[in-house]
Amino acid sequence: MITNLDFQNKSGTAEDVATVLVLGGGVAGMRAAIDLAEAGIRVKLVESTHGLGGRVAQLGFMFPTHDCVLCRGTSDHGYGCTRPAISPAFMDQNLHPNIEVWTNTQVLDVAGEAGDFTISLRRFPRYVDPARCTNCGRCAEVCPVEKPRGFEAGLTKRKAAFKVAPRAIPNAYVIDRGPYCDDCHRCEQVCPTRAVNLSEAAFDTDVHVDAIILAVGTQLYDARQSEERRFLASAWFGSIFRISSSWTFAACVSP
Numbered sequence: 185m186i187t188n189l190d191f192q193n194k195s196g197t198a199e200d201v202a203t204v205l206v207l208g209g210g211v212a213g214m215r216a217a218i219d220l221a222e223a224g225i226r227v228k229l230v231e232s233t234h235g236l237g238g239r240v241a242q243l244g245f246m247f248p249t250h251d252c253v254l255c256r257g258t259s260d261h262g263y264g265c266t267r268p269a270i271s272p273a274f275m276d277q278n279l280h281p282n283i284e285v286w287t288n289t290q291v292l293d294v295a296g297e298a299g300d301f302t303i304s305l306r307r308f309p310r311y312v313d314p315a316r317c318t319n320c321g322r323c324a325e326v327c328p329v330e331k332p333r334g335f336e337a338g339l340t341k342r343k344a345a346f347k348v349a350p351r352a353i354p355n356a357y358v359i360d361r362g363p364y365c366d367d368c369h370r371c372e373q374v375c376p377t378r379a380v381n382l383s384e385a386a387f388d389t390d391v392h393v394d395a396i397i398l399a400v401g402t403q404l405y406d407a408r409q410s411e412e413r414r415f416l417a418s419a420w421f422g423s424i425f426r427i428s429s430s431w432t433f434a435a436c437v438s439p
Contacts, residue, residue: 204396208401230305242336312380346360
């Protein structure tokens with residue numbers, strides 16, 4: 185079992201609490217963060233997207249226990265559902281005091297050695313303050329811009345003001361800001377708690393950690409751009425031949 189004693193500082197003592205940076209907020213990174221926090225180690229959980237859960241959250245269940253990743257809050261998993269899920273451990277009211285979650289964050293540089301790393305991070309704005317957002321959904325209601333919903337493999341649409349998932353972590357809306365926002369600002373005007381700030385800017389910061397865990401997951405292969413797909417499409421006249429990835433198929437059959 186890993187404990188804080190396994191991470192001694194340069195003076196050879198364990199007087200200071202060790203800190204580990206977990207890069208990747210999917211199910212592997214979430215599980216690693218919980219295990220480290222319960223062992224008395226401080227954790228900085230860094231995720232590049234708007235929320236935790238990763239690819240597995242899009243599928244809905246974890247292997248082999250068939251537990252939920254994000255509590256989906258759908259009609260078949262609504263009030264009173266007893267199916268286990270990892271996401272409640274990362275909700276604000278349940279978050280372990282040793283875990284600090286940073287979404288919309290990318291690593292710029294890593295320097296140092298085991299026991300003494302300096303990580304340069306860039307934190308991008310989400311334009312909605314999770315501490316103020318009440319999930320009223322008014323920003324999405326007035327938003328005139330629609331885009332493909334990545335959480336559902338682009339098969340449905342969502343507004344530029346949206347939630348990643350019904351029970352997203354952080355449990356708040358986010359603004360997919362673009363040039364269309366410059367003359368709009370409807371979301372700012374209707375927000376009852378003034379949680380929306382379209383002037384928010386990215387900023388860089390450095391953190392010092394004792395160890396790094398890489399849990400960055402995978403990147404999907406786009407078969408539509410492959411030479412094989414173009415050949416097969418031309419052979420089958422294109423209009424009647426379609427290729428669907430297993431990920432898209434899973435999104436189609438998911439309840």
